[in-house]
Amino acid sequence: xxxxxxxxxxxxxxxxxxxxxxxxxxxSLREAGIHHLEATASLAEAxxxxxxxxxxxxxxxxxxxxxxxxxxxxxxxxxxxxxxQPFMLVSSVxxxxxxxxxxxxxxxxILPKPFSAEDLDRAVRASVDLLSEQEFELDHVDITTLRFLxxxxxxxxxxxxxxxxxxLGADHFVEASNGREAVEALHRSSFDxxxxxxxxxxxxxxxxxxxxxxxxxFLHLPILMISSTPDQASLAGVAQAGVDTICDKPxxxxxxxxxxxxxxx
Numbered sequence: 001x002x003x004x005x006x007x008x009x010x011x012x013x014x015x016x017x018x019x020x021x022x023x024x025x026x027x028s029l030r031e032a033g034i035h036h037l038e039a040t041a042s043l044a045e046a047x048x049x050x051x052x053x054x055x056x057x058x059x060x061x062x063x064x065x066x067x068x069x070x071x072x073x074x075x076x077x078x079x080x081x082x083x084x085q086p087f088m089l090v091s092s093v094x095x096x097x098x099x100x101x102x103x104x105x106x107x108x109x110i111l112p113k114p115f116s117a118e119d120l121d122r123a124v125r126a127s128v129d130l131l132s133e134q135e136f137e138l139d140h141v142d143i144t145t146l147r148f149l150x151x152x153x154x155x156x157x158x159x160x161x162x163x164x165x166x167x168l169g170a171d172h173f174v175e176a177s178n179g180r181e182a183v184e185a186l187h188r189s190s191f192d193x194x195x196x197x198x199x200x201x202x203x204x205x206x207x208x209x210x211x212x213x214x215x216x217x218f219l220h221l222p223i224l225m226i227s228s229t230p231d232q233a234s235l236a237g238v239a240q241a242g243v244d245t246i247c248d249k250p251x252x253x254x255x256x257x258x259x260x261x262x263x264x265x
Contacts, residue, residue, distance in 0.1 A: 004132040005056065007033040007124055013055040014039040015046040017065055025090065032124050043067035057127045062091035073105050077156045084163055086127045103228045103249040106160025110250060129167060129253035136168045136257060139265040147172045151182040151196035151208065161195060161226070164256050179203025183211060186218060193263070198227035198238065206238045213242035222263045226251045
C-alpha cells in the first residue's frame with residue numbers, strides 16, 4: 001500500500017516567471033500548509049530543480065520565458081520515470097482549446113488567476129489523494145474486484161485515469177483508444193464500469209454509449225463519461241444516449257470516489 005502523505009509533507013516545485021506572482025503564490029501555498037517549497041522562474045531552472053528534488057507536485061504558470069507549462073508537462077509524461085508526476089497549472093488563460101492538451105495529459109488541477117483559498121486547498125488535497133492510497137469501501141462490492149474499461153484516445157489521459165482509480169483500490173483495467181476498440185473489448189471480456197472520453201476518432205463516446213444501450217447483454221453496465229467539452233447541447237445528447245454520469249476534466253480522486261459511491265452503493 002502506498003504510504004499516506006499529508007499536505008505538510010508535500011514537496012512542491014513552483015514555476016512562475018513573475019517575481020510578484022511567485023511571492024503571492026508561495027505565500028498562498030504556505031498558508032495552505034505547504035512547508036517544502038522551491039520556486040523557479042524558467043523552464044530551464046525548473047528542469048534542474050526537478051532533477052535535484054523530485055517534487056511530489058509541480059505547480060506552473062502557463063507561459064515561461066523559455067517555454068510553456070505544456071512543454072514541461074509533456075516532457076514529464078513522455079519519460080517513464082516521471083509519467084505519473086502530479087502537475088497543476090495556475091493561469092489566467094480562459095480559452096478551453098488552449099488548455100485542452102493539458103487536460104488530456106492528466107493535469108491534476110487548473111487554477112485560474114485570481115484563485116480563492118478554497119480553490120487552492122481543493123487542488124492541493126487532490127494532489128495528496130493522488131499520492132496516497134485511500135481507504136475506500138462500497139456497500140455491496142469489493143472495489144478490488146471491479147473491472148474497468150478505460151476509453152480515451154490519449155494514452156496519457158488513460159494513464160491518469162487509471163492512477164486515480166488505483167488510489168481507491170481498483171486493480172483490474174483494460175484500455176481502448178476509441179469506441180470501436182471498446183466494443184471489441186466488450187465482446188472479449190466482461191466489465192463492471194465503462195469510463196470514456198467524449199471526443200474520439202472512429203467512434204466517439206456518445207456513439208459508444210448508444211451502442212452499449214442497444215445491446216441487451218450490456219444494458220446493466222454503468223457508463224461514466226469524463227470530458228472537457230463545453231458544448232452543453234452535445235453533453236445533453238450524451239446523457240440521452242444512456243451515460244449514467246458526466247464529469248469534467250481534470251478528474252479528481254474525490255470526484256471518482258463520490259461517483260463510484262453513487263453508481264455502486
